[in-house]
Amino acid sequence: MLTIWGRINSHNVKKVVWLAEELGVPYDRRDMGGAFGMDDAYRALNPNALIPTIEEDGFVLWESHSILRYLAATHGGERWFPSDPKARALAERWMDWHFDWAEAIRPIFFQLVRTPPEQRDTALIARSAAQAARLSALIDAQLGREAWLSGKDIGIGDIPVATYAHSWFQLPVERPSRPHLERWYAALRERAAFRDTVMIPLT
Incomplete structure (x- = not known):
């Protein structure tokens, strides 16, 4: 166990x-x-x-x-976990890249979910949202080339990015249209494991 x-x-x-x-x-x-x-x-x-x-x-x-x-x-x-090191590396790079994505979204999350309204830093929220929006273009571009960040199938490269993507789509901030990212997120929502573990109320 x-x-x-x-x-x-x-x-x-x-x-x-x-x-x-x-x-x-x-x-x-x-x-x-x-x-x-x-x-x-x-x-x-x-x-x-x-x-x-x-x-x-x-x-x-x-x-x-x-x-x-x-x-x-x-x-x-x-x-x-592909045995081909190149295939594995192409997926794992998104695990490492995800830290930039998380770093942009985390201040928005803490400000809008865990900070009382009267104590929120609106300038920080705006800066972080703008940075997250810029980074979302990189995800969108990759997903325009492949169905998943890990390649033709979902893999471990998708998991860290997707966990923060759910927060990005739930937080009440302005988001630019990213059709490939939105298609990917819709596909994630079809997966029971994603719905049950990631799509829970933000607290």
Whole structure:
């Protein structure tokens, strides 16, 4: 049994739970972090005191993207973790690129979801929304060439970007039209694992 520690309203935890669902891996998710706090036992597993962390058959691993690669390699087969290093790298680059996307969206999320209205920094929201809009053009261009960021099928390259894309589409900011990005997001919404783990209320 796979154990996943982390609160489900964390973007990084959503990534891991979503992939476990896609792969059909049985898991036990345990709330940790945020309002749930962290006990000494958890800090012993993850000295960074961050989420998520997993444990499977005595193997403990933290860092969400390392966990995604591990799950894809051990449970996903060629479909999720190609043996061809070039095919794998083309998908994994989007996992690394996603940090720019997340960095642009995160201030909007914290300002509009977790900050009282009277304390919001409207200039920060506007700057971040403009940056996220610029970056969304890069995703749109790639999706104009391929059905998925990972290639012809959904893969681990899509998961980190898609987790933040859901927030981008839910946050009340002005977004330019990106037809390929919107087509991809519609396809994601057809996937039960995405709906159940990522498409939850932003909190």
